[in-house]
Amino acid sequence: MLKSLGLLLGCTASTYGSLLPRGGDNANGHQWINHDAVVPFTQNAADGLGGSLELRFNPYLWVSGGCDPYPAVDENGNLGAGLKPTGGGRSGCGAGGSGQVYARRGQSQGRNGIMYSYYTPKVRWADGKNNGHRHYWASVVVWVNRWGCEEEDITGIWPVGVSYTADHLNWGTPSTISEISFRGASVGLDMATHPKMQIHDNVISAFKGADDENIIERTLISWESLPNLAKDALTDVQYEKTQVPFNDANFQAQMDAAYQERFFTGIPKVADCDPVEDRPPKVDTPDDAPVTSTSVPKTEPTGA
Template identity: 40%
Template sequence: MLNHMFLCLVLLGLSSLAASSVPYARDGDTAVGDKWRPYDQVGIFQQGAASGLEGILELRFMPMLNDASGCFPYAAVDKDGNHGMGLKPTGKSGGDCRDDSKGQIYARVGTSNGRTGVMYSWYLPKVQTDTEHHKHWYLSIVVWVHSDCNPAADDCNIVGVSYSSGAETYDTSMSGETLYSSGHNGTGPGKTHPIVGYDGQVKLFPSQDGDQHVLSPPLISWEELSLAARQQLNGFQYENARCPFNDNNFQASLDAAFNESFYTSLTSRSTKPSVPQPPPPSSRAKGPDLVCMNQGPSFNPSNCVFSPIQDDGSVLDLTDAEAILRFMNVKTFMRYFKGSRADLTNTCVFYTKAVSPARKNVGLAITATKWACEESQKRRYTMWHLLPNAMDAASHPGVRDFYTPQKVGGWLDALRIAQEKYEATKPPGVVPPFNRYFQTGSQAMAEACYGDIVIVTETPSELAQYEPGKKYQVASRTNVFWSHERPVIQRKVKAGQATLYVLDANTKKTYKVTDIDTFKIGPAVKLRRDLSSAYETSDIFERSRMQASGNFCKTSGLGSLRSGQDWFGS
């Protein structure tokens, strides 16, 4: 009997020990979809700032962190929306959480009281102090900026820094003590990076230790987070912590961090808004910069209504073709792309013009799109997927079809009229309006794409021959691939941001480009196939009707294309 009791106690002890070694996520915290990952296995996002001015500001004022004790920053969520389980507040305050390779810094730009602030936040898997003793904690600062004349970001200056002192409070009294760095190795644009201190407590403060041993994890903008990650941060219910930059808390956080005294020393001529301000909410559509750009290629297009409001607050004149072409610049196209940087990494497919007699009048649009949608067995996208199309416009009020400049009475009717005038005379040296519109869209896609990029062509070893005046392109014709896509892709490959592959449109063999200047290719390679089945679509598109039988992908805009037209490859 004693032996039996002893054995039971031993087994009970072993069971308790095993249970205590397994990370327990919940406590009083609730994750959306009960999606959890061990705190040190949450994949970080590669660095990605927002588009346009906001992204420039995020990078220009990105802080550095001196973390003397307590946890180092970790990633809170991964691209699939899994949240870190956190750590129980036991042992040392920095116990098991000082791996500097697991961190992320979250950035978001907003306004309070007409002033522009850039919020930067770090997530910690635990906090152990006299006042806070639990899993999960966020540290944040807000950098307040000002510019006299609303110019480019280079002319914006820091007027103050607010340091988080609790879950919902900020200390603005220490701003004057802030030291600044010019970035790693002193290569940044002047001293614009605040050096922030943390010592294992609940608050941040200006560090006086310099930038020799700072932490500078990859920055990810709220805009550049995947939809799943944003949904998790918006819906996660913390028992003790608070995410300061999610949709529910961001404005309140900015308001709490604001101090008008930061701006009182400015001269009378400096009473204008601190940086270019968006039009007031009453005159613009629902946040296109923050909502539309990052919904992902399977988003609900009802979130992305078209906004005709220009940067200066005026309304676009849709009867003026030149005004439309100026408005539809690279930034505007990217605003409405149905994909974030995460979505458009290792997934982009471009194509050249068709040169064989069999395809010359048809182009490679259908070939490239069908391969991207079905044959590659990986979720990939051509330009025909990335903008709202006829199906979206028909299903959701306020959404515009970006693929129909030729539609009579459509929102791009002014371009149609201008195109007809061009075709009546075809003046030499003038690029047709339709071509100008789609050239810009193609360039925008190239700017949005990273990682492995595929170009579909009938001539894999002769990409250099598409230069105007050479074998496959007469000098008098427009050439979207060569003029607008190629320069951006070459720049990204040279910067280490992309790798280029060429797909033979006939054999479907793929070759890696080994010299981006000459487009020399190596032996055939196999591209990674992440999906066991063909292209997958979301419920919103499964429920929507197809616009045309030519829509190989339910997110494709090919249904808006007249037979024989191919604006992106010709």
């Protein structure tokens, strides 16, 4: 029996502060440790084809300003304590390396997407004490569709849209998928798989420009692969100015907020198994494609 893409996408150090809240942030029984003492997980996608999809669409991310992504939690459930929003945007947080990206597969309106989330220990978008705060989460959702009915054929699954956090929990999108540049897969068909994105302080957008060594994939850990202590910490923590977008309490609301019906215009929810008619559209994604974005109505971010 053919498995649905929905099932594959998973629809079903030194310490300080100890267990005490830090300002308006509350670890709720877990422990804060220095942000640069959190040991990242090695790459660990979900099992099976679902995990292969997580890896296949993992974005390449360029940090054009502000902090690098850092791991938010370690295997023992210790949480990164973040940084005060002082100094320059990258002060104290410019050595994240390959950091960590957290992946979770899901649906909205019966359509399939993969959320990729990045944690930074602080964010500053302008000078002044009310223009930044400790802790920040930013995310990208790659929306995908299966063409054909070969359940184990990963090359039949293509991206049809990309959403990204344009500011805090507000989501933006390009006007068309062709405004996103992609890197091709290393195996199989030469097809668009890894969207190229950039983050500048609190804003994710489409990357434009020539590739260099600074646009990289972050080390992926799947929500399904997190050990229980780490998953519990990301479930229990309460940040004053941000939230973990992929935990059970927040994930579906964020997928729904990121969803755009126009990504799937003309695409039936049930695949047509005709090998000639059921083919993905050609996506022209030149590296220098112009980028415009349309974000949801913006609210003023709260201060630190």
